[in-house]
Amino acid sequence: AQSVTQPDIHITVSEGASLELRCNYSYGATPYLFWYVQSPGQGLQLLLKYFSGDTLVQGIKGFEAEFKRSQSSFNLRKPSVHWSDAAEYFCAVAGGLTGGGNKLTFGTGTQLKVEL
Amino acid sequence: EPEVTQTPSHQVTQMGQEVILRCVPISNHLYFYWYRQILGQKVEFLVSFYNNEISEKSEIFDDQFSVERPDGSNFTLKIRSTKLEDSAMYFCASSGEGRETQYFGPGTRLLVL
Numbered sequence: 001a002q003s004v005t006q007p008d009i010h011i012t013v014s015e016g017a018s019l020e021l022r023c024n025y026s027y028g029a030t031p032y033l034f035w036y037v038q039s040p041g042q043g044l045q046l047l048l049k050y051f052s053g054d055t056l057v058q059g060i061k062g063f064e065a066e067f068k069r070s071q072s073s074f075n076l077r078k079p080s081v082h083w084s085d086a087a088e089y090f091c092a093v094a095g096g097l098t099g100g101g102n103k104l105t106f107g108t109g110t111q112l113k114v115e116l
Numbered sequence: 117e118p119e120v121t122q123t124p125s126h127q128v129t130q131m132g133q134e135v136i137l138r139c140v141p142i143s144n145h146l147y148f149y150w151y152r153q154i155l156g157q158k159v160e161f162l163v164s165f166y167n168n169e170i171s172e173k174s175e176i177f178d179d180q181f182s183v184e185r186p187d188g189s190n191f192t193l194k195i196r197s198t199k200l201e202d203s204a205m206y207f208c209a210s211s212g213e214g215r216e217t218q219y220f221g222p223g224t225r226l227l228v229l
Contacts, residue, residue, distance in 0.1 A: 032216055043120075043207060043222035044159070051216055090159060094216070102211065103149070103172055104218060106159040 023091030139208030
């Protein structure tokens with residue numbers, strides 16, 4: 001069964017500092033990997049995704065993530081955090097395409113706080 | 117940019133009552149999903165739907181739950197007899213022909229009293 005671990009429940013960074021949010025997955029083959037962001041009271045917005053190819057993927061809002069098969073990781077990074085990045089970040093894995101869908105398994109999320 | 121919409125944004129109901137949560141997926145999408153997020157917990161898969169039938173469901177999705185696509189645009193989740201533990205944020209999502217990427221709606225916050 002597929003699973004996702006986000007080891008950091010809360011992270012606080014200063015505005016302008018760099019950010020790395022950790023994500024480890026478990027899946028038997030090459031997974032589809034995603035990062036979503038959820039602002040308070042809002043839905044889930046897709047930041048970026050990895051399916052295959054280049055292991056460094058670029059997303060919206062200046063985020064990037066690197067797929068490392070050897071470490072079963074898909075960490076999210078941003079070189080300089082803005083106050084508006086404060087939100088909850090979810091890593092998710094899909095285990096490939098089943099007959100009629102592609103369910104996502106989410107991690108428990110990392111709450112990001114940005115200090116001004 | 118097309119987006120998934122959900123109504124209502126909030127719903128309060130009494131235990132034992134039926135609720136219907138509505139979603140309008142992105143218009144050319146073929147695959148539809150419901151997820152829920154209990155307060156403070158992670159987002160959990162409930163069900164996926166394709167070609168007018170359920171393609172996969174989780175153990176959470178028991179006989180109290182049902183889904184329907186009553187017309188060409190709406191996708192609904194019905195809870196027949198709500199329980200206190202059904203209180204959660206319910207998200208609808210849809211994906212296109214490639215199925216890889218799911219786009220989520222803003223959610224419906226359900227409170228069962």
